[in-house]
Amino acid sequence: MSGLAETRALAENPAKTGSKASSVTKRLRIGFLGVGWIGRHRMEAMLATGLADAVAIADPSAEMLDAALAVAPEAQQAHDLDNLLTHDLDGLVIATPSAAHAAQSIEALKRGVPVFCQKPLGPSAAEVEAVVEAARQNDLLLGVDLSYRQTDGMQRIKALLDEQALGETFAADLVFHNAYGPDKPWFYDRSLSGGGCVIDLGVHLVDLALWSLGFPEVDEVSSTLLSKGRPVGPDSDEVEDYAVANLTLKGGAVVRIACSWRLQAGTEAIIQASFYGTQGGASLQNVDGSFYKLTADRFLGTSTESLAGLQEDWGGFAAAAWIRQLAQDPGFDPDCEHLVQSAKVLDRIYGR
Structure with missing residues (x-):
């Protein structure tokens, strides 16, 4: 056998x-x-x-x-x-x-x-x-x-959303800005990569949004893709280095997604996945611009409480x-x- x-x-x-x-x-x-x-x-x-x-x-x-x-x-x-x-x-x-x-x-x-x-x-x-x-x-x-699904922070946020502990979720903001960008040439060749920062980083954001919310239907999608500050069309050979997209879910909730390579953001990376409901909010975010250090918080009005402490060794x-x-x-x-x-x-x- x-x-x-x-x-x-x-x-x-x-x-x-x-x-x-x-x-x-x-x-x-x-x-x-x-x-x-x-x-x-x-x-x-x-x-x-x-x-x-x-x-x-x-x-x-x-x-x-x-x-x-x-x-x-x-x-x-x-x-x-x-x-x-x-x-x-x-x-x-x-x-x-x-x-x-x-x-x-x-x-x-x-x-x-x-x-x-x-x-x-x-x-x-x-x-x-x-x-x-x-x-x-x-x-x-x-x-x-x-891999972001498996972090302590997202596991705890997912549990809150499943339990409707934040009330009715009506908005989510997810961001991944990589101030460096990939170091391998194939990432910039559409025939080898399939796209730029959206398919490299945005894939995590789209997955996190839909997974966290139970994979709802997406009624509408609008987006803007840029390369070196100029629009990139679907037939372009260039790959985008900045993108923003808005998703309207069945039921009316909205999801905003933004991602980039080589953005002059004053730090190495900005990573965040925030969810807002009628009775509170919750957010996963990186710490001190790190690609690997993550924490999560829960919000109620103007107050914040820790949902998950600092976590570094989660990539595998x-x-x-x-x-x-x-x-x-x-x-x-x-x-x-x-x-x-x-x-x-x-x-x-x-x-x-």
Whole structure:
């Protein structure tokens, strides 16, 4: 029995283990396609769970391969995705240029391997839908690295919203300004990235807004995209470095989203996700311009109380959560269908 087949059998027949499927002790065999900083960091988070081993890695950069092998010295080097998939894998982690994500995910899923992919899953809703359908048809777990969901602050804000502890939510403001911008050239090539700051940073904001509010229908979307201060149209070869979008949800609530690269904001980053209701508000925000230090507060009128204290080491939480879910059940998770809804909003922001 293959590794994935064994994991699935234990998940479907927990009686074989004498308890729930979470008692599976077999270490998962994971492949890594792309082991730059993000891919390597997610590898470390997955290995730290004690549930997985990195058995094969692939990256065109010898420097990145060497760095990954320092983390997982027993891993075998693979030439490409096809070579990776010849290994007996229980899962594949994809951290390659964005435009390749959808096709690579579909190939792995068709060959029977669950996938954890960097965001965005695809540059368009049609491609995201095709990936989700491949996961559904092959009954395999599909995850995307939407890491802000897993922070303590957003978990607590989500709980307040679910309980309607803030009353009726009527507005949300979400911001992500990166004063540096990406350092890899492919981010600025639309054919490789699928877009600029919206698909890089705005994807987190759209997901957080819809996820936090229970994925409501989006009735209207308006947006403005700029590059170096000038408008960028949907047919332009340029990628946007500043964008603002307004979403009107079914029922009338409004969501404002703003994101940018290289904004002269006086600090390294501005990250915030704020939700306002008839009986209070709540906000996640970064601290001192940091990309990694986050806190959350709850508001009542002009008063503020701490909702979640300072948190720094959260970037790998989504990767670790996917490994734990994979160990319990490698089958299709219907929650990933919401990825299509978020991708459709991104299409509308881009005017597609």
